[in-house]
Amino acid sequence: MxxxxxxxxxxxxxxxxxxxxxxxxxxxxxxxxxxxxxxxxxxxxxxxxxxxxxxxxxxxxxxxxxxxxxxxxxxxxxxxxxxQVHGLARGRLRIGAIQSLAPFIDLPVTLGRFRDAFGGIDIELRFDGSADLLDEVREGRLDIAFTQPPVLPVAEVTTKLLVCEGLVAVCPPKHRLAGAHDVTLADLARESHVDLRADWGMRQLIDASFAKAGLDRRIGFEVNDMGMLLELAAQGLGIALVPESIAKNRRDDRHARPVACADIVEDEEPCWEIVVGYRARGDEAPSVVVQAFLDVLVRQAGVP
Structure with missing residues (x-):
C-alpha cells in the first residue's frame, strides 16, 4: 500500500x-x-x-x-x-482566481496560514476570467490559478480538480418546484430564470447545459452578484441555478429570506467544477513554492 x-x-x-x-x-x-x-x-x-x-x-x-x-x-x-527546514526564506507566489471560490475554498484563510509558515514569500493575488488565468500560468505571469477546467488542455499547465458539485434550482418555499427531486432541464426551461451575467463561468456552464439539451430558457433578471441572485430568487422573481453548497449557506442564514431547492435529475445535472492549475509538463511536480502552498491548502481546507 x-x-x-x-x-x-x-x-x-x-x-x-x-x-x-x-x-x-x-x-x-x-x-x-x-x-x-x-x-x-x-x-x-x-x-x-x-x-x-x-x-x-x-x-x-x-x-x-x-x-x-x-x-x-x-x-x-x-x-x-x-x-520549512530547507528554506523558502525568500521568493514570490503569484495567484490568480475566479470570483466564485467561496464557500468551496477559503482563500483568505489559506493565504494567512501560508504567510504564517513562509513569511519571506511575497504573495500577489488578483481575480480574472477563467480562460485568461490558465493562459497566464502557461506564459509564466502567474504561478498558480484557481479556475474552471479548460475545454481543451493548456500546454505545459497541469490542472487538478478541487471541486465537483451539482447545481440545484433555488426558489421560494411555496414554489411548485420547492423540495422536488429529479427535476429535468425541460421542467426548468418552463420557468423564468434569474442568472449571472454572460461572462461568469457559472452562467456559461448553465447556458451550455440547456443548449446541449436543445432547450431555450427565459432570463428575466441578469445580475453580477451572487447575493443579489439568491435574493431575487427568494422574492419569486425567477429560479436560480447555483451549486448546492451556496444554496445550503443561504438556507442556513436565519437573517435571509427563506428559499427552497429542487434537485436536478443526475443525468442532466450541471456540475460546477473548480481546478487548480500550475505550470508543469506531464507528471512533473510543481515548483517548491507552489507545492508548499498546495500542502497548506489541503491541510487547511481538506480539499483533495
Whole structure:
C-alpha cells in the first residue's frame, strides 16, 4: 500500500463515484479502477459496494477512510516541515482566481496560514476570467490559478480538480418546484430564470447545459452578484441555478429570506467544477513554492 493508492481510495470514497473521482484526480477511470482493485486484493476484501450509478463504502472501507485521512495528512505535514527546514526564506507566489471560490475554498484563510509558515514569500493575488488565468500560468505571469477546467488542455499547465458539485434550482418555499427531486432541464426551461451575467463561468456552464439539451430558457433578471441572485430568487422573481453548497449557506442564514431547492435529475445535472492549475509538463511536480502552498491548502481546507 502506498500514498497514491490511499489518495485514489479517498477520492472515490468522498465522491461516491468513479467517474467524478477520476476527474478530481486527473487520471483515466480505468487506471483508477485498477488501482482500487489492487488495493482491495492487497487488503483481502472489497472496500466499496458498487452499483450502476454510485458506490458506497463497506465496513472495511469506512475504517480505511479514517486511517487514510490520518496517513495522508501526516505525509503532507512532514513535507511542509521539511520544506520549512530547507528554506523558502525568500521568493514570490503569484495567484490568480475566479470570483466564485467561496464557500468551496477559503482563500483568505489559506493565504494567512501560508504567510504564517513562509513569511519571506511575497504573495500577489488578483481575480480574472477563467480562460485568461490558465493562459497566464502557461506564459509564466502567474504561478498558480484557481479556475474552471479548460475545454481543451493548456500546454505545459497541469490542472487538478478541487471541486465537483451539482447545481440545484433555488426558489421560494411555496414554489411548485420547492423540495422536488429529479427535476429535468425541460421542467426548468418552463420557468423564468434569474442568472449571472454572460461572462461568469457559472452562467456559461448553465447556458451550455440547456443548449446541449436543445432547450431555450427565459432570463428575466441578469445580475453580477451572487447575493443579489439568491435574493431575487427568494422574492419569486425567477429560479436560480447555483451549486448546492451556496444554496445550503443561504438556507442556513436565519437573517435571509427563506428559499427552497429542487434537485436536478443526475443525468442532466450541471456540475460546477473548480481546478487548480500550475505550470508543469506531464507528471512533473510543481515548483517548491507552489507545492508548499498546495500542502497548506489541503491541510487547511481538506480539499483533495
Amino acid at each position: 502506498d500514498l497514491k493508492q490511499l489518495e485514489y481510495f479517498v477520492a472515490v470514497a468522498e465522491e461516491r463515484h468513479f467517474t467524478r473521482a477520476a476527474q478530481r484526480l486527473n487520471v483515466v477511470q480505468s487506471g483508477l479502477s485498477q488501482t482500487i482493485r489492487a488495493l482491495e486484493d492487497e487488503l483481502g476484501g472489497p472496500l466499496f459496494v458498487r452499483t450502476t450509478r454510485s458506490v458506497a463504502l463497506t465496513a472495511a472501507g469506512g475504517v480505511l477512510l479514517e486511517e487514510a485521512h490520518r496517513v495522508l495528512d501526516a505525509a503532507r505535514a512532514a513535507r511542509l516541515a521539511v520544506t
